[in-house]
Amino acid sequence: MSVTTVVMIGCGGFGRYHLGNILKMRDSTKVVAIVEPSKEMIERTSEVFKKFDIPLPPVYARLDEFLKSGPKTETAFIITPHNMHFPQTKACLEAGIDVLLEKPMVMNEKEALDLIDARNKTDRLLVVAFPGSLSSAIHKAKELIAENAIGQVVQVAALIYQDWKESQKGKWRQVPQISGGGFLFDSGSHMINTVVDILNDDIDIVFAIQDKKDTPVDICSIITAKTTRGILINLTGAGFSIGCDSEIFIVGTKGIIRTGAWGERLEMRREGEKNLSPVKFGKSKGVWEQFLKVRSGELENPCPPEVGLRFARLMDMINASADNEKVVIKK
Known part of the structure; x- marks a missing residue:
C-alpha cells in the first residue's frame, strides 16, 4: 500500500484530535511537517507524537516558510481559524497540493467562488471536512x-x-x-x-x-x-x-x-x-480516511x-x- 504524505496546518485542539486519528493510520499516511505558530500548541502536539512513538516532524511557524523550504508533500490538512482558510488553501492548491479543509470552508461567498476558481485552475483536489457529508x-x-x-x-x-x-x-x-x-x-x-x-x-x-x-x-x-x-x-x-x-x-x-x-x-x-x-x-476512522478514499478514486468527492x-x-x-x-x- 502506498503511503500518502501530509502537512498538518494548525494544531489546536481539533487539529490534535485529527492528528491522533491520522497517526493510527501510519500504514497509509506519513505526517512530514507541522505548520503552527504557537509554542504551547507545538508542545502539546509533540505529546501526541510521543504517544505513538513517532518523532515530531519539522515544525514551521508560517505556511509560506514551509512551502518555500519544507519537505515535499502530496496533501495538506488545514485546521486553522476560519479567516485563514481561504489564503492557506489557495496557497496549497497553487503549490500543487491536494487539500482537506476543516469546516466552514471560508468566511463568505466571494472567498468560496475564488476558491472554486483556484481548484479549477490548479486541477487539484479540495475536500471540505464536514463529517456528516463524509459519513x-x-x-x-x-x-x-x-x-x-x-x-x-x-x-x-x-x-x-x-x-x-x-x-x-x-x-x-x-x-x-x-x-x-x-x-x-x-x-x-x-x-x-x-x-x-x-x-x-x-x-x-x-x-x-x-x-x-x-x-x-x-x-x-x-x-x-x-x-x-x-x-x-x-x-x-x-x-x-x-x-x-x-x-x-x-x-x-x-x-x-x-x-x-x-x-x-x-x-x-x-x-x-x-x-x-x-x-x-x-x-469510518474519520474524515482523513474518507479523504484518502476520494483521492484514490474509491469514493466520489461528497464534499467539494x-x-x-x-x-x-x-x-x-x-x-x-x-x-x-x-x-x-x-x-
Whole structure:
C-alpha cells in the first residue's frame, strides 16, 4: 500500500484530535511537517507524537516558510481559524497540493467562488471536512430516501446544542473578524450542511431569529425554511446549553429517519412499525480516511468546494433575515 504524505496546518485542539486519528493510520499516511505558530500548541502536539512513538516532524511557524523550504508533500490538512482558510488553501492548491479543509470552508461567498476558481485552475483536489457529508450514515440515509423508504419527504426538524457560549468565551471563535460568525457558523454548520446534503435541494425561503446573549456573535438561533421542492425545515442552534450533541429527524409520508449532524447515528421507522430501529452503515476512522478514499478514486468527492459555496450563500440568507427581522427569499 502506498503511503500518502501530509502537512498538518494548525494544531489546536481539533487539529490534535485529527492528528491522533491520522497517526493510527501510519500504514497509509506519513505526517512530514507541522505548520503552527504557537509554542504551547507545538508542545502539546509533540505529546501526541510521543504517544505513538513517532518523532515530531519539522515544525514551521508560517505556511509560506514551509512551502518555500519544507519537505515535499502530496496533501495538506488545514485546521486553522476560519479567516485563514481561504489564503492557506489557495496557497496549497497553487503549490500543487491536494487539500482537506476543516469546516466552514471560508468566511463568505466571494472567498468560496475564488476558491472554486483556484481548484479549477490548479486541477487539484479540495475536500471540505464536514463529517456528516463524509459519513457512511448520511450516505445511507440519502440512499433510503432515494429508494422511497419513507415516502415523500415533507419536513425536517433539527437541533444542535452545546456549552459553546461559556467554553468559547474570550477565544477567537467569538471574534467575528476571525470566526466569521457565532455558534451557528461554527458547530451549527454541521447541522445545516447535513440537513441540506440529505435533502439535496436548494433552500428558497428563510426566516431566522437570533440572540447573541450579550456576546459579539450569535449564540441561539431558530431558522424556519422552505426548499424548492416545498420541504419545510426547522433548525435550532442552542449555543447556551450543556455538552455537545444533535438530533435530525427527516419526516416522510411513510416513515421517519433519525440521524445526527455528524452522521453519528442512523435509525428509521417505517409505516406500520411502532419504534425507530437502528440502520446498519459502514464505520469510518474519520474524515482523513474518507479523504484518502476520494483521492484514490474509491469514493466520489461528497464534499467539494461547491458545498462550501452553498453553505456561504445560505448563511447570507440567514444573517440577512435575522439582521432585518424579515423573511428572505432567494433571488
